[in-house]
Structures are given as structure tokens and as C-alpha cells.
Amino acid sequence: MLRERQIMRIHYITGLAALFVVAVHILMRLIMPFHMSLQYSNVIANYHNMPYVILLESILVLLAIHGFNGLRIILLELRQNRKWENGVTISTIAAMIAIIAFGTRTIIIASGLGVV
Amino acid sequence: MRTSNRRGLFKTAEEDRNNREGLKGWLNPSRYGWERVSYWLQRLTGLFLLIYFIGHIYETSSLTGGAGAWNAMLQFTETPWGHLFLILVIGTSTYHSTNGIRLIFTEAGRGLGRPGRPDYPYDALSLNYRQKSGIWIALILAAVAMFYGGNVLFGGD
Amino acid sequence: MSGIIKKISMLRTGSKLERSKKSLRARSSIVLRVYRANKAIGDSAHYDTFDVPIQRWTTVLDALLYAKSYKDTSIGIRYSCRMASCGSCGMKINGIPRLACYTNVSELESGVISCEPLTNFPLIRDLVTDFHQFFSHHKSVRPYIINQNADLRDRKELSEFIQSPREVDEYLQSSYCIKCGLCYSACPTVATDTKFPGPQALAQAYRYSADTRDTGSREDMKTIDDKHGIWRCHFAGSCSSVCPKGVDPALGIQLLRGHMMSFSKHNKKIAELKHHSHGNQTT
């Protein structure tokens, strides 16, 4: 098991790293007029750009870890008994994995990687 | 030990919680100064962003359904309400990240000053002007970002 | 810079004092609104009001004791030193945790003063709450010097640790704590988390860790580096803003946490022992 201090270190590091990658992600929205950036063709084009795919995947992983750990923290503070604590830990980890899996699926399909 | 209670998921020992302030305690940020407000906002924005994040993943998953599905999803978000929501996302994420950076510093013991001999009236060192201005900067940046975002979204193309 | 800030804040209190002198000339009595309930017999909560005459120096404790002596002797209240050093009389006064004996009626600047028991402590009766859990949290962080040389048993020899005034300053502030529980009552984490040791206990963990006479480590302790441990402080700062003694628990907590994260360097110096041999010691 991870010590709580290691978890918190991960929480901070994922937060900071996410700040960086999200900034890039948003800047990509702004290099062309906003509405155009959302056109299907443009979006799919982005997804075929490998560095960008890696960027998206890392945003996904970092934010899922950071966000669900944050949720775990909040929930842990609500009730204190063994069942609740274990329940919270397990379900936040499960949700984290589910979101990462679901997002990754989108990325793989949209980028056409799945077809290859 | 006092907390060994296995009665169920939603119950803990009566004695433990008697007179605890409970959720109402943290939902009311108005009594203890700016640091408490910042804590409250950090939490709410964190939760809000998590919800948005999940929503956003769901939103983008429509890409897998082809252009039709994607456009249908865009239809759904490209409304004034959707834009307002996006502006809120911009604001909260700006606040959350800026204040988050401040918190990462303080929670690692930086920017608080060294402990010393407090003098009457004992203004706490850790609640110093640097921290307060950090909170203000986060709030102002969030406002600016929301304004800019609003311009982009509503300003037309 | 911080000097200037300090001066400004001094001024603020000064002017508050001035103002209260003025407003007092107008007011010669106030209304106390006291929370009443007896948990054990299922007595439901209500408020009693008492008219109490006041003078310039009347504290909320004075007012409450006046009401207890002459209006309703059954008010349950805990008090002792009346000079803000014993930590007995913490209660919520006008919604904020304060020491009754350290709160002048006039500084509240209101004609009605409401007194309620501290939240986050189980209620016993009226203004009296149960500190059992609070004290066990305090005990759980090992609030004492851990050092092979600082013997627990009475050893009949004379020796003192050498500690410079600067080294004393590192922990002195945190040792002002009178265990009044105001911080515990204000903290939003404590409001829901019964296993969180709370600002008071964590500040004491810092206090002993920062002492050069201490060689032990509290950083690996189950109560501190745990899912309900020190990390559940989110620097809400309410603890430091209500603390009547300037302990600044928020500061201590963040500093201790910094050491634990090893984001900040922590090469703790250990004090050396100086032995003395005094003449005619009889012990």
C-alpha cells in the first residue's frame, strides 16, 4: 500500500503536470478560431497527430488520478468506519480506471490506431 | 478503541458525531476569513471540474460514432447555457489551478514565514498578506479568464 | 514588510478599543442568549435569555457568571482561571469559537450576545462539552520529548540541554497552546472527520518535532501519516484565526508536512547535554 504521504505527493505532481498539459490542450483550441477548432474534421485531424494523442492520453491519466483522488479525500472525511473507508478507496480507484479506459477507447478509435 | 464501529456503511457511533458541525460546517465559509473561503472554493471547484471532466470524456466519446454523433453532441453544447457552463469551467479551472499552486507551496511549508514569538493581538503568521494576496490573485485571474472566455464564446466569430 | 502589516493590525485593535469605550458609555446592560440542553435526559435544546448589567471591563464569562449567580443557577458552564490561561471556557460566542473570559462584552459591539457550546465536541449540558476525544487525539501524537538521554525516570544527576534562544523560538509559539479546543471547533475537517487528530494535536506534533531536545520521529506515525492524518488539513486557516494564544496551528501543520514531504530540508540539530556538578546535593 502507498503511504498517505506518497499519495499526496502524487496528487500534487499530477495537479501540476495537468496544469501544463491542459494549458497546451487549450492553446490548441486557440490557434484557430474557436468554432473551427471544434469541426469534426479538425478534431479528427488532431487525433491523427501522434504527439497530440500522447498529450491527450496524459491529460486523461493525470486528471483522472488527481480528480478521483480528490474525490476520495472528500469522501474519506465524511464518514469514518472500515466499510466506508474501504468502499471509498475501492470505488474511486475503480472509477479512475473506468474513466481512463473509456477515454482511452475514444482516443484509440478516433485516432484510427485501433484500425491498424 | 473508540472508533471501532462496524454497524454499517452510513452509521458511525452516535457519540462520535454528537454535536459535530458536519457538512454544514464546511459548506458555510463565511465566518473565518479568506483562507476559509479559499478552502471552500478549492473544494467546490475541484468537484465541479471533476464532474466536467467526466462529462467531457463522455462528450468526446461521441467522436467514435462518426461526424453525425459528434455534431449532435455539439448541438447540445453549443447553446448559450452550454457556453455559460464553459465559462464557469474556465473560471473554476483557473481559480483551482492558481490557488492549487499556492496550496502546493504552503502545504510544503513555504511562504508562511518562520515561527516566532507572537505579540498581542496574535495575528497568525500563516494567514499573512502573501497568502491573502495569493487568494486574491487566483480570484482575479479567474475573473479575467472568464471574461476572456466569454469574449471568445459570445463575441461571435 | 511584515512589520508594517503588524503595525496596521495593531492600529486596528487600538481603534477597536477606542470604539468600544465610546459605545460603552451608551450601553449599561446586554442580553445574553444562552443555549440550554441536557443531553443525558433528552432535554431538547432551547435558548434562555438574561438581562445582565455590564461595565467597561465585563467579559462574557463575567456576564454568564452573573446570570448563573443571580438569574438561573442551573446554567452549565466550565470555567476556572478567568485570565485566558486554563482553556476551560471555550464556547461559541456570536457564532464564533472564543474564550468567554477573553472576550470583552464591549468588543462584540452588539446588544445581544449568544453563547453556544463548542461544535465538534459532544455536548454534555448547556455550554459544557466533552473533551475526551480531543484529549485522546492529543495523546495520540506522542506529545512529549523522545530522547534516550532525557531520561523518564528520575535520575539523580544534574544536566541540562544546551538550546539557543533561536532554537527555542522554533517551537515556542506552538507551545502556547492551552488546549481550549477553539481550533478544533472551527476546523472544517474536524467537522466531519472524527479520526482527524485536529489542529491542536497536529500543532503539538510539530512542537515536539521542532524541539532540538527531541530525537524521536512522529512522521511515520499511524496517526499522522495516515488517510485521516495530517494530510486532511487543507489549510483552511480557521484554526489560526480563532486561536486566542497565537499558536498558529496552521503554520505548524504546514511546516511539519513540509518536512514529511521532504520538499523542504530538514536536518534537525540535536541539542547536547551539559552536565553539572553542584556542591551539596542531597537528592
Added chain:
Amino acid sequence: MVDSISQDVLIIGSGLAGLRAAISSAATNEKLEIAVVSKVQVMRSHSVSAEGGTAAVLFEEEGDNQESHIYDTIKGSDFLADQDVAERLVHDTPYEIYQLDHWGMPWSRRNDGRIDQRNFGGYSFPRATYAQDKVGFYEMQTLYDTSLRFDNIRFYNEWFCTSILSDENSFQGVTAIEMKTGNFFKLLAPAGIICTGGAGRIYSFSTYAYSSTPDGLDMAYRAGIGLKDMEFVQFHPTGILPSGILITEGARGEGGYLVNSEGERFMKKYAPEKLELASRDIVSRAMIREIQQGRGFKHESGADCLKLDLTHLGADRIKERLAGIRDIGIKFSGVDVIDDPIEITPVCHYMMGGIHTNIEGASEMRGLWAAGEAACNSVHGANRLGANSTSECLVWGRITGENAARYASSSKAASVAVSPQQVLEEEKRIYDGIFRGSGEVNPYQLRRDLTDIMDAKAHVFRDEEGLQEGLRKVMALKSSSWKHVDDKAKEYNTNFINVMEIDSMLRIADIVLMGALSRQESRGAHARTDYPRRDDVNFLKHTLAYYGMQPKLAWHPVTITRYAPTERKY
């Protein structure tokens, strides 16, 4: 049936003396169960208010010596101290200071890292060891925190002891009320230590905490144990108005002046050499004289007072060493001592008298010791020197703790037997006599009247007429119908506790007045205007008071080893 709880050593009171005793008992024999019973939560005891310092000889290489501390103590006591006891105090305190240092006491330090000391009244060397101006508080915290390391110490927080249980004059335990629930218990143990502190709340204007009532003394008194030298009540020169909160003698130790309305440092007339740092009885008398001669100030509340001037010390020194005083001044008097002199007047501060014990802290009852302010082992005689009391609490806390633990481990202490009769009588006394009592007189008003009488009649100066009148008035109060409790709830009934306290106050006040009346001389803190001289021929002896309808007075000799009584000059 009254529930009973058995322990090995019972410590009643959790002040400095009680906590020190608990630690030393617990360390003496780890197998013993030590119980600390206190009517307040552990570290809320009155001792936290002690401000100025703890006297000890630490710097022999710089010119201090134990001989001098012993002599200062005896001279301060106006030669009523038992001299062997004073020697013991002086010999043992350096060890206590260092022991506290090992346990984490934040002593103020010199630049070389050693423990610092400051000047205090009545000493010929600066030997008050200090930690800013919160000495007692820090000592309490250090002892409390250290006591948490011992698994064999149990705390009974907020248990009010009502009486001592004994069997043929050997201690068996106490009866107590658990305040939280209101339940009545027998606490049984072969050994006990009474550390219930002083009783200064029998005066209205007093530096003491509200919890400093004489119920501990009264408990011993009712059990037939003698109370010694109760007429000696110390008045501290500098209490602020109107609350009576103390400005430590350390303020004068650091160089503060006392001034009268003519702006004069009047102490030079009364103690040309030591000025403000003469012993407390002398300074207090000087102050009352100044006021009587019309050179006082009038406080807003109407009381007479003088002023303490610290302004010349400078903000830095005040903030560094007297921060607590400044806080008290601002908050409770509305004066920042950095800028203005503060109004002060003599205030009831300490009781030299207490439970009669010997040098080992043993009382007249087998298995029962007493330590701290509640005890009178005669180390302070007729007047205590500042900073000697916390020393006494530590030294005799340790001594009695060890003695009680040894006794409890020995075979002598094997059987604990309490006749049900005793418990029944006590139940009758407090429940039938007090809890279910009735009457019209408000006990709180009665308390006010009683303490006002003490302020008026048994103050710094006393005389036959006043004392007689005081006695008469107290008698009248006693016989009025005040013994009743309006609050009928069981849980946390402070009304009930208060009335029991008042009951004990009446008895102890009586003893103070009687003792003062029978001591027809002026010695130390006891100044009779009708007998202005010390009388070593007739009164170089301790007063003892034993329980009866009227207190029965007796006398006890003073132990003099080396220093023959001479005239005191400062």
C-alpha cells in the same frame, strides 16, 4: 450501593504538585495504578496561572550559592519557616529545573544556550528560573504531556472529591462525584496525596482561579487532620483592577517601578536597599500605607490603587519577557504597559498555611501525604518568597509521590477496608444536607458577602476589633438558610459543586479569622495594627487548627537549625 473503584495511589488535584507526584509515583513502581482525580480537567488547574518564575540555585560558578537561597527563604518567612525544610527545598530544586528541561520545558535561554534566570523579590541573587512570563503554564504543560507517557497513570477528569475515607486513622480512599454523570463513587486506595492547592477564593479580590476553593483542605480538616498556619495569607502587591488578575513580580524583577499619585517611587522610604524587590508582605504594607496617607489613585471602579510603571523598559524587553503581562494589561485593564503605567493594588495571592505535614510531606494520617499549596510543611513560614511556591510544588510533588508509591507497594498497605457507615454519612451530608436542602438565601450572594468580609477584616492589616467582627459576621452567615441547590439535574451540576465549595469556604474562613485573632503579634504577612511587633517569646510557633464545632487551636514548635531569628530589613 455506592460503586467503588480501586487504585493503588490516589492523587487528589492535578496542579503542579499533583502531576509531579503522579509522574514520580508512576516511575517509582510501574506496577502500581496511579489515579489523578481532579475537579477540573487535568491541565486546567490553577497552577497554569503562575507567571513569574521558579527559584533555584543554578549558577554557583557565577556567585550564587545554596546557603544564600536558604537564608533568603528563612528571612522571607520572618523566621517561622522550619529551617530543615527550607534546606531541603533549596537542595532539591536545581534537580527539578533540569528534570523539567529534559521533559521539554521551554525555559527562556541565555545566549550561550543555558537556562536563564531573572531577579525576584527578596532574593540576593537573580535566581527565578523563567519561561517568559508563563512559567506555571509551561510547567503544567510539560508535566501533563510527560505524564501521558505512563500507561499506569489514570486521569479522573472532573471528579469532585467530597471526603476522606479512613480506617483507624489510616487512609483508605475518598468519596467523589463524577461531574459528567453526577454519580457518586468510592475511590479506594491504600495511599493518597492531597494536592488541592490554595484557597484564595475565600477573598473577593484575589489572583486565584475560580476553582481555588478550600474543599481539599476542608476534606482533610473534617477527617481530623490539623491545618497549620492558616492565618498567614499573602497579599501580592500588583493585582490589576477590578478583576484581581496578577501582574507578576517578574515585572518588577525586570525593573518596573511602583509609583504613587505624586509620581514618587515610594518604596525607597520603606525598603531603601531593595526598593520594589523587597519581600511581598513589606511592599504590600507600604502600598496600603501610601493609600491610607492619601497618595493613592482612584480606579474607575472606586477602589484605591497605585501604579506600576514599566514604560521605561522599552517595547522590546516587554514583548520578549513580559508578553503575557502586556496581553493581560490590554485585555483586562485596557492599558498597554508599553505606553502607560498600569493601575494595581495589593491582592490575595497565596496561603502559606495548609495541611500539617512533616518534611517528608506526610500528614497526620497514615497513608496520606500532602503537597503543594494545600500542604504546609512550613517551608514558607509567615511569608513566602515569590518563585518559591512552584519550587515547593515540584520538590514535594516528587517526594510525596515516591513515598506514597513505596508505601502502596509495601505490605503495610495491604488491606483496604471502609465501613459502609462512613460512606452513608457522607452521602447524608451532601445529598440530604446540601442537595436536597432548602432556604431563601442565595448561596452565591452569601459567597459574595463572605469574601467581602474577608477582604475587609482579614486583609494586609488586621486588628482585634475587625477580626472579632469578621468572626461574628461569618457566624451569622453560617446560620442563615443558604444550604440548598436549585438545579436538580444530575449531570454536570455546577450549582451543586458551588454550594459544596461555599460550605467549605465558610469553615476555612473561620479558621483564618480565629488563627489571626489568636496570633497577637505581627509576623510576615500577618500584620496586626494592635500588636505591631514580632513576638518571638510567645509566638515563634506554628498554629494548628483541628475540627470541632469551633476550630480547636493548638501550637506546634518551629524547627530552627542554623539561623537565629533577627530583625528583617530589605
